[in-house]
Amino acid sequence: MSFVESEERQALRKAVFDFGSRYGAEYFTAKARAGEKTTELWAEAGKLGYLGVAVPEEFGGGGGGIGDLAAVCEELAAAGSPLLMMVVSPAICATIIARFGTSEQKQRWLPGFADGTTKMAxxxxxxxxxxxxxxxxxxxxxxxxxxxxxxxxxxxxxxxxxxxxxxxxxxxxxxxxxxxxxxxxxxxxxxxxxxxxxxxxxxxxxxxxxxxxxxxxxxxxxxxGAPDAGIGQLFAGLNPERIMAASFSTGLARNALARATEYVKTRKVWDTPIGAHQGLSHPLAQCAIQIELARLMTQKAAALYDAGDDRGAGEAANMAKYSAAEAATATVDQAIQSHGGNGLATEYGLGALLGASRLGRIAPVSREMILNYVSQHTLGLPKSY
The missing domain is CATH 2.40.110.10 (Butyryl-CoA Dehydrogenase, subunit A, domain 2)
Structure with a gap:
């Protein structure tokens, strides 16, 4: 058992973060506010192979697992360029088609998922x-x-x-x-x-x-797949969705924490950086701990899924999604608070993260339904609904 990602995964993370930083939060937010798409970002990520890291090699992908795709999703979000469609198109749809599609469906769709030229909702x-x-x-x-x-x-x-x-x-x-x-x-x-x-x-x-x-x-x-395949086939895509949603949230949280940390290092009141005061340093340290715990659970969920343990991955993916959403919500809130009035100024970009961080507690599955799942399947309590 190793709690350290492989050198290949770490190299992938660094490359994706550097790539995402070339676009960054200003590009992303400007596109969003103008009602435009991040077309250039998606297209270049596809050409570089980042969107297709989990697509089988025979269809032009990287042949990796959901853990590799989740790392791409997290690093883009951490760089200020989160791509929500990564949670859907290459994660849910490509995974289901790769596992259950006919040979014709795989030939039709998977190469496009691999190079980013195809998107599926x-x-x-x-x-x-x-x-x-x-x-x-x-x-x-x-x-x-x-x-x-x-x-x-x-x-x-x-x-x-x-x-x-x-x-x-x-x-x-x-x-x-x-x-x-x-x-x-x-x-x-x-x-x-x-x-x-x-x-x-x-x-x-x-x-x-x-x-x-x-x-x-x-x-x-x-x-x-089968015309009445039921929940088993469906959750072949929904567990990756939860893993990706967790990575989206942890990446967003890392971005907010980095902004807050930089601000409290440089913002001075009475000649002292405000980050020297425990009233700000301790809450930010708590956020850092929450983020790392959520990242660990996300990596566990991805490892279980890639190992073929769908049942274990289901429990871990739900826990990862829950903890990551809570970490993101808390971190964005604390980052805004650490900036004082500047926290809601457009210049600092934190207000734009409020909705996205809060959404993680609702979609793709609500925190209450995750608690229901853990109560029933982890604790063995009676079903509540």
């Missing part, structure tokens, strides 16, 4: 069901050689910049009974598929959407 959340896969109303049924998709999804990221959406729907059999969840690849230009933006106060180039599927007809090869 992921849609599970519904207005009346949240992320409860047992209550999903979006359905597919078979008609001849086609699938017919109907329903709605909400709070789906990045649909306007995606080539397709991997949609979770419940298969309806010939008797009208809803079976276990299925996964369908839906092109964003498919007839009958519409999406509308949701106005958000979060400063982010990635937008959120409500999706409408009105008798969308799809070819037979739109199905990924």
């Amino acid at each position: 992921f849609a599970i959340t519904e207005p009346d069901a949240g992320s409860n896969s047992h209550k999903l109303a979006t359905s597919i049924r078979r008609e001849g050689d086609e699938w017919v998709l109907g329903g709605r999804k909400t709070y789906i990221s990045g649909v306007d910049e995606a080539d397709a959406v991997l949609v979770v729907a419940r298969h309806v059999d010939s008797k009208g009974q809803r079976l276990l969840p299925s996964l369908m690849i839906v092109p964003t230009d498919a007839p009958g598929f519409e999406f509308q933006p949701i106005e958000m106060d979060i400063v982010s180039p990635e937008k959120q959407f409500t999706l409408f599927f009105d008798e969308v007809r799809l070819p037979s090869d739109a199905l990924v």
